[in-house]
Amino acid sequence: MAASTLTEVARLAGVSPATASRVLNGSARKPGKDIADRVRQAADSLGYIPNAQAQGLAKSSSGLIGLIVHDIADPYFAAIARGVQDAAREQRKMVLLATTGGAPAEEKEAVAAFAARRADSIVIAGSRSSRTEDRDDNAELAAELDRYCRNGGRVAVVGHPVVGASALEGYHVIAVPNEELARALATELAAGWNGDFVVIGGPEGLFTSDDRIRGFQEGLAKAGRAPAEILRNSFNRAGGYEAGLTLAARIKGGQADTGEATGPRLCIFAVNDVMAIGAAAALRAEGLRIPRDATIAGFDDIETLRDFRPALSTVRLPLEEIGRLATRATAPGADGGDDHDAGLPQQITGEVTLRRSTEVAA
Amino acid sequence: MAASTLTEVARLAGVSPATASRVLNGSARKPGKDIADRVRQAADSLGYIPNAQAQGLAKSSSGLIGLIVHDIADPYFAAIARGVQDAAREQRKMVLLATTGGAPAEEKEAVAAFAARRADSIVIAGSRSSRTEDRDDNAELAAELDRYCRNGGRVAVVGHPVVGASALEGYHVIAVPNEELARALATELAAGWNGDFVVIGGPEGLFTSDDRIRGFQEGLAKAGRAPAEILRNSFNRAGGYEAGLTLAARIKGGQADTGEATGPRLCIFAVNDVMAIGAAAALRAEGLRIPRDATIAGFDDIETLRDFRPALSTVRLPLEEIGRLATRATAPGADGGDDHDAGLPQQITGEVTLRRSTEVAA
DNA sequence: CTGAATTGGGAAAGCGCATTCCCACTGCAT
DNA sequence: ATGCAGTGGGAATGCGCTTTCCCAATTCAG
Numbered sequence: 001m002a003a004s005t006l007t008e009v010a011r012l013a014g015v016s017p018a019t020a021s022r023v024l025n026g027s028a029r030k031p032g033k034d035i036a037d038r039v040r041q042a043a044d045s046l047g048y049i050p051n052a053q054a055q056g057l058a059k060s061s062s063g064l065i066g067l068i069v070h071d072i073a074d075p076y077f078a079a080i081a082r083g084v085q086d087a088a089r090e091q092r093k094m095v096l097l098a099t100t101g102g103a104p105a106e107e108k109e110a111v112a113a114f115a116a117r118r119a120d121s122i123v124i125a126g127s128r129s130s131r132t133e134d135r136d137d138n139a140e141l142a143a144e145l146d147r148y149c150r151n152g153g154r155v156a157v158v159g160h161p162v163v164g165a166s167a168l169e170g171y172h173v174i175a176v177p178n179e180e181l182a183r184a185l186a187t188e189l190a191a192g193w194n195g196d197f198v199v200i201g202g203p204e205g206l207f208t209s210d211d212r213i214r215g216f217q218e219g220l221a222k223a224g225r226a227p228a229e230i231l232r233n234s235f236n237r238a239g240g241y242e243a244g245l246t247l248a249a250r251i252k253g254g255q256a257d258t259g260e261a262t263g264p265r266l267c268i269f270a271v272n273d274v275m276a277i278g279a280a281a282a283l284r285a286e287g288l289r290i291p292r293d294a295t296i297a298g299f300d301d302i303e304t305l306r307d308f309r310p311a312l313s314t315v316r317l318p319l320e321e322i323g324r325l326a327t328r329a330t331a332p333g334a335d336g337g338d339d340h341d342a343g344l345p346q347q348i349t350g351e352v353t354l355r356r357s358t359e360v361a362a
Numbered sequence: 363m364a365a366s367t368l369t370e371v372a373r374l375a376g377v378s379p380a381t382a383s384r385v386l387n388g389s390a391r392k393p394g395k396d397i398a399d400r401v402r403q404a405a406d407s408l409g410y411i412p413n414a415q416a417q418g419l420a421k422s423s424s425g426l427i428g429l430i431v432h433d434i435a436d437p438y439f440a441a442i443a444r445g446v447q448d449a450a451r452e453q454r455k456m457v458l459l460a461t462t463g464g465a466p467a468e469e470k471e472a473v474a475a476f477a478a479r480r481a482d483s484i485v486i487a488g489s490r491s492s493r494t495e496d497r498d499d500n501a502e503l504a505a506e507l508d509r510y511c512r513n514g515g516r517v518a519v520v521g522h523p524v525v526g527a528s529a530l531e532g533y534h535v536i537a538v539p540n541e542e543l544a545r546a547l548a549t550e551l552a553a554g555w556n557g558d559f560v561v562i563g564g565p566e567g568l569f570t571s572d573d574r575i576r577g578f579q580e581g582l583a584k585a586g587r588a589p590a591e592i593l594r595n596s597f598n599r600a601g602g603y604e605a606g607l608t609l610a611a612r613i614k615g616g617q618a619d620t621g622e623a624t625g626p627r628l629c630i631f632a633v634n635d636v637m638a639i640g641a642a643a644a645l646r647a648e649g650l651r652i653p654r655d656a657t658i659a660g661f662d663d664i665e666t667l668r669d670f671r672p673a674l675s676t677v678r679l680p681l682e683e684i685g686r687l688a689t690r691a692t693a694p695g696a697d698g699g700d701d702h703d704a705g706l707p708q709q710i711t712g713e714v715t716l717r718r719s720t721e722v723a724a
Numbered sequence: 725c726t727g728a729a730t731t732g733g734g735a736a737a738g739c740g741c742a743t744t745c746c747c748a749c750t751g752c753a754t
Numbered sequence: 755a756t757g758c759a760g761t762g763g764g765a766a767t768g769c770g771c772t773t774t775c776c777c778a779a780t781t782c783a784g
Binding site: 367368369379380383384387389412413415416417418419420421 | 769770771772773
């Protein structure tokens with residue numbers, strides 16, 4: 001038994017499909033009360049569920065929002081996804097999920113798939129990259145996105161615009177002040193510590209990582225400090241762990257020189273919390289303690305990681321809110337608020353949050 | 363400019379839409395090479411993207427998999443979602459996400475929405491509940507699910523069957539051996555500790571929670587121990603925290619009696635990791651230490667929480683695999699493997715993993 | 725060399741719904 | 755009584771694609 005159709009309902013109610021459609025799905029014209037009741041009852045008794053595909057085809061709009069993330073199990077993306085989901089519900093839409101591992105080629109595929117499904121809007125949450133090996137893929141992604149927008153789609157990108165995408169009608173960028181916040185973090189960190197700094201970053205070319213590194217170095221410079229050395233690794237826990245091992249060896253070497261531990265040897269800034277946790281795990285595995293032997297700070301303030309001990313110094317980012325804003329930015333009529341370009345960045349703010357992991361004993 | 367259509371492509375290639383369709387979308391009939399090339403080129407130059415809605419309508423199948431979770435930001439669900447996403451990709455489908463907070467009423471809505479979109483299958487990941495206040499909603503959910511199945515939909519439920527759902531063709535349950543594993547955990551815990559046990563559980567009626575509690579008590583009984591007292595709270599970190607506060611007060615009272623701390627006073631079993639972390643945070647906030655003043659174990663072995671210190675004893679569950687299996691179970695032709703009922707539970711195994719948080723000094 | 729079987733393309737009928745256009749009917753003013 | 759706007763329902767068209775059916779051109783066996 002296939003699902004029942006509008007026509008069946010109409011027949012059972014003894015009216016035309018047109019009328020049935022009018023009563024069942026909000027139309028401008030409201031049929032008479034008695035007829036409406038009859039139709040509704042018929043629909044009920046048949047267990048009628050409108051075919052969204054057909055509806056979408058007919059009025060060319062699908063009620064779908066496409067969300068692109070690197071990895072849904074990464075708490076960073078999961079938090080954003082929650083915000084997106086939340087906003088989608090406000091708009092009475094459903095979210096279509098695509099995970100890409102951050103590869104522009106896959107992102108392009110995802111956009112195409114969303115376009116095929118005629119998603120009303122697309123939210124891209126992953127970090128953009130400008131690595132040369134991604135150049136072509138990025139160009140294709142940009143082209144795909146352009147086409148999508150030109151066909152009336154709306155897109156919001158969290159962080160940086162897609163490389164090469166022309167600022168089109170319906171193309172929004174939710175700017176995240178990574179650089180400023182990293183600078184502020186460096187400033188605060190420099191105020192409480194006058195030893196060396198090291199940065200654990202993601203691969204070169206990853207905007208989010210690069211911005212945070214740049215901001216951090218600026219903050220250091222402004223505080224009259226030497227720039228931090230930069231260790232690059234993959235943008236996840238494993239990358240942090242590996243870098244942590246390197247640093248642990250170095251710290252232990254230094255301690256051997258001095259003969260004894262005399263307070264932290266290093267202040268580590270990992271460009272995101274997950275990497276910071278990885279690095280911390282590595283230090284611990286090597287017998288080092290935080291903040292005794294080294295202090296460490298992350299970025300994002302991932303909720304699940306707040307119970308980590310020692311409490312991780314970080315920069316709070318309203319991830320869920322970011323997802324919500326991005327999604328709202330793509331809602332039809334959303335740009336009514338500001339009368340600027342559709343591409344105007346939304347304003348997001350974060351907050352430096354110093355905790356135990358960077359507390360150096362007085 | 364609206365997206366270009368198959369007809370346009372066909373016209374530009376100088377062929378009929380039928381032919382264009384045949385070459386562009388895998389059909390049984392393969393048109394001649396020269397024609398195919400012409401069509402493909404036309405499609406290319408127009409940037410043709412097939413309209414999945416129309417395709418779906420025409421062949422009544424959408425390439426969509428619906429996923430229902432309580433909260434996508436909860437690492438438990440995020441991990442399952444990753445598995446689902448993974449399996450979906452294998453099947454070249456996209457996943458449609460719905461979050462419900464665990465309310466059967468919302469789950470019913472979600473199922474209806476998926477049905478409207480003609481999702482090929484639905485994976486329900488949230489824990490089922492048998493609370494009396496959910497009775498009616500559960501019944502409606504079951505009815506909705508039944509209808510969906512009867513119309514050819516396939517569904518997989520993680521954990522327990524939906525209350526009241528009749529075992530239909532296409533209805534799969536991925537059984538998670540919560541009870542057995544909790545029993546095993548209790549056994550191992552009882553071997554290393556002969557003081558009191560306390561369980562921090564979720565609300566009564568939540569199957570996952572109830573199963574784990576029951577199993578744990580059984581294990582205790584089998585080891586000749588008195589049943590544990592049960593503290594019930596919400597099934598998340600906050601619930602764990604609250605219960606933790608209660609226990610902290612009790613422990614401190616006990617210590618006051620004895621005058622001094624003389625090893626752990628309590629072994630706590632929280633029915634999931636997130637609650638365990640909450641409880642641990644509460645104890646810590648109250649100045650208690652783990653495992654010195656109390657030992658604690660969780661359940662799930664959430665990846666993000668593995669760096670928690672002291673390392674949390676728990677039961678490893680292959681969450682991602684569970685998501686994958688559930689999704690695969692709904693793939694067409696998936697029940698070919700076993701020649702039993704379509705409703706046959708798949709086999710999932712977990713593993714008790716004792717770590718530092720339950721280590722009591724010898 | 726003829727008739728049958730095969731191939732390859734097109735015409736057309738839906739898939740389920742929204743919507744425009746049309747028509748019969750009512751109620752009112754003239 | 756006649757004309758008019760206004761009302762409420764139905765017929766028909768189209769959204770973009772798949773698929774069946776049909777037909778002309780080949781090919782091959784006899």
